[in-house]
Amino acid sequence: MLRPARTGHDDPVDESSTGRSRSRGTAQRSDPASTPARTTRSGSTGTPARARRATKVTRPAAPDPVTVSEVTVNEITVEDSATIGTTTEAAPAAERRPVPQPSGPAEEALPVPEAKPLPEDRYLNRELSWLDFNARVLTLAEDRATPLLERAKFLAIFASNLDEFYMVRVAGLKRRLQTGLPVRRPGFLPPTEQLEQIAEQTSALMARQSRVFAEEIAPTMAEEHIHIVRWSELDPAEREKMRASFREQIFPVLTPLAVDPAHPFPYISGLSLNLAVVVREQDGGPELFARIKVPNNVPRFFALDRVTRDGARVMRFLPVEELIAAHLGQLFSGMQVVEHHLFRVTRNAEVELDEDRDEDLLQALERELARRRFGPPVRLEVAASISDHVLELLVRELDMDAHDVLRVPGLLDLTALWQIYNGVDRPDLKDPPFVPATHPHFAEGETPRSVFARLRDHDILVHHPYHSFSTSVQRFIEQAAADPNVLAIKLTLYRTSGDSPIVDALVDAAEAGKQVVVLVEVKARFDEKANIGWARTLERAGCHVVYGLVGLKTHTKTALVVRQEGNHIRRYCHVGTGNYHPKTARLYEDYGLLTADPEVGADLTDLFNVLTGYSRQTSYRRLLVAPHGVRRGIVERINREIAIGPEGLVQIKVNSLVDEEIIDSLYRASQAGVRVDLIVRGICALRPGVPDLSDNIRVRSVLGRFLEHSRVFRFGRGAAAQYWIGSADLMHRNLDRRVEALVQVTDPASTEELNRVLTLMMSEDTGAFELTGSGQWHRRPGRNPQEALLRRIVDRAE
Template identity: 60%
Template structure:
């Protein structure tokens, strides 16, 4: 950890060697053989393979014929986007560590080179499966619904003429062919760009030449043949054609006087993870902007080529790009299926999940006759636990900040911003508050991966409006989701707080599953004041009452609770641990859960993505179950529940169980105090874990199995649909 970060968040009461101590206290266990009889179990699963397993679960949704067709298309697009980011960050980082000699065996005991080989082998299988799902399942199903991804040769003459006119007017002027010859070196190929490798022949000399043509990324990936509104109603056909195919049939316009011999599509993925040495940067904004420019020139980590590519052209690309053979992915056209989001956005209600409307929390509607509830009055009545997208973000968190900005009694607003939208009403509220004379502090995390440029833009806009903008602590990302509003009420100042599991992003709040707490509890207010003072100033010895804060006390605090459950179990009292996170990787936390299992404590982990914990191993983790839930909403909340001898303790917050979250980020969990809220979340977790709820189960060999139908073939309960129905029932009951 950076020395300044360690100084700021250092905690002399927590032994630095604790994680190591936790691991070596575990007794040895007998390894179990896998299905082939030759797989010796380590106590940790490989995190990178576990991530690929997560993306395979996304692909399983695309393969599900019972799912709404355009949702299957969307899952195909999500899979492709996920894998791109995995290569840009995780594979690129591993290759960089191997090249510099800094790579060490993983926690699962796999050597870096073997780990990279396993990743590439699994990724090849997944990409082939992905392409097959599209070509053999989804594409024919779309055609049956009158939605075609077509080829030029399948179009009628009118459609061809229309596309040719469109090409001449809208595409040709922005294309730039780049020749490769002694006077023109091989051009730079930008990351994630789709390209055409073109071979042309001089009809006079007969010499063949190579050229590269970039497919413009400012145009839609799939072009609607019949106009922008085609396919919006059942029975009306909608035809789409890949943009590169339209360009390919008009290549003679780009090479007049030359004979076009052949063309092939290809795509490069590069290392796009940022490295900013903050200690040496006088101005973090300027350093990050320079690094963003360098991002486009990272080394390649994957080359995708169409399966019909000429071997000679393939060899040329491999040589000039400097990729290894195992990094070349040969796939059927079209490449880059992220572009399927054009089709998934078609307005066909019969092919999508039923439209849902988020409802205002019943506690914000209490005793209110106006359309916009007074959020402050509601918070004074009780803590308000929010569950998005089932509870409306706009009428709760957004309304909280907008009302704070407009309220003359509000003296100050302090806010963290990790990711937000381009038209953010949250940012607008902070600007309005500053312009009206309120003290406004915004902690903008400009290192939020792939949102860096947007956050730099917002940081400058906020500064220009008079908002005090800070960028957190050197060496740490600020990932916590916090709002603090200070309001004068009579002769006292009252602090109103929001602590959440998700970003202050109104758009993603409509499809990310997240939790949030609105409270004016004095202890929480004091905790947030201390935490914001740490983030904007110097307060290295702050102590918290209702919060666990990383990197100082979050890991150790959770492990202490797990140890307490072990003590309860040994004393014959009720003991249980339930954790819901996006990722479970941290070895110290996993080892603590193993100790709990060995003591007889029932441990349940609900994880969306990566899980390095190996459940169900005799002598190690036979009392641990791991489940995963994926669906129309992205499961994003983090919940930590402990049985506590019949008096459950529940935390919610921003932290996943990963090294980066616990050691290199500022994260915050808040302990709930309202018994009704605690009971609601415990009941919700039980619903996730119920055998009648659809989910994936992880076994001790690291294999995920989908459980979505009962023994009679009837579908199990989809918890997200159940929660939507539950909110509708609550709203109906309230009206009656």
């Protein structure tokens, strides 16, 4: 019988969580008549800047609170920007335009047919829809036509996605259940019912994951001389090598923690691997429990290579937990090891901030990140072989419910397959490599021209990863930093890479005396720590760093370059669907519009004045900006198509479609005979193909080599069609609690390219997943649209 234990948090080993966090706050509709408070840090060249206290703005409670099923998001603060030169710039006469309505460019008012009643059960559940998305990722791992190591990569992505789902979505549902937060969202299942269905579906998905790994991928890897082995499979020479590795790299950092009346149950950090060990005295006596944390600063797999007699290289990988388990006798000298089992805990990854109380957002965020590892547990993964009495002890001490437990057959935590994918040099087992093409308009001719000269000729639409990020967007920022005629650079930074050339260019620009304003979103979920570091780096270089708006996360992807040309000022712009992140630009599918259009330049000037100062601008010329204008602007344009009737067309490509008002508008468009094509990578709460409701709606999901990340909107046919791209998904958080921007694409060559890609995605001979009205996804065979774009854009450029 195991000795009882008291709860406690004694663990001398560093338990900093490997989980990532998100911020939280109150979700309200933004009040157009008020301006949120802001937090700004202003730097000066060569002198580290000190934080200035933000001027707090008291806002009345919005009369119509948004009710959502997701974990609420807390956002940013900014202060008076008069000292950093972000007041509205005077536009040349040619750029001055009448101010349109807050929803963006004015739409022609057309009569809309009377709306029909909509059924109560017209929405699919958001959380279960997300699990369906991750099931589609798992389907790619099950596809034998996919290269072997790519299949292993999809298993790792599936596991990582599920970790985040529990840290954020399930944690939010549990918080709602515990606090009794009301939910008035139509079609929303009670948290208890959702948690039960999530547990059931997750268990089935984990069984699929384990089966495909154990029965297909691992055996096929073995056929290719790539083995994940147990200690018992090592030969004497390999064991001796591993013993030396254990003595030198692992043993010194291990700390067995006993659990008894004098030693309370230790804190288990989120996403760490742990061994539950049962020991007793050699001559008998009661069973005792101890926990050993698997170090997170050593590789999950130890590589052991050998060469066969015929000269073939065999790669063998020993899991670190196998190595530790084989040496438990050294950790419990004089004791008998009765049993040991691997387990893993997932914790709530929220960050709690009170932006109205905290005077220094960076310090408050750093304080909360340090506390993050103490979030409540939301999932317990255990080896399938765990004994009932050890599992009962873990559940009791972690204060968890039985449905929070997942028994995992085989290898625990398949995110570790990334190590094998990255560490095995077998191009024949991966997707063929490719080099992104330089956009034809940026190609160097006999007489090189600057990005600015090219943009004065026409707009340029780049499509990553097919078009190179480094020779387009990155070059745009780098040339702006080096150009003596550039006066100012303004940019929003949501996520970027660890060695960011964009940040380097901004630092160079500030050190050269240019005015550089960077809005760094320090609460970008899971990148908080990195972005705090970037903010301080930029401040030290003399950049004006802004953290955003209270209650709103700044998610828009925009850059503005102000250049002196002769006796007037010209503005050059970038508005994109993806982050300024050179590494993900080779993995994420995104669009970016580069333009010198005066209206877009004036719009971005106004938008940055909102972000950095006290401007109350809500109307724009070529932009739709959330939280005031994106939902309204989209609904207005759908209504225009409803008024047109069967000749109308709506095509939308997004990551998620959840917002009820937009979904209901799409239903009414379908009822009016409008053709509606939706390309939704992840969550979709709309039911397509339901008689008398959504007969004219098709929903597809494209998954593959690249992460489909762009947001594209088309309204209408032929010359009257409008095309928009931007940062906003159709979710409450994006439309109500974030600053998002969509830009209208008007250049004929660019709109034709968007039309070509949307047509490809919805073509009858294109392979994709399709959604039915019952909420089931079915995979349809056909050509791979990403491969088709690689051949058309990249191969053609070679």
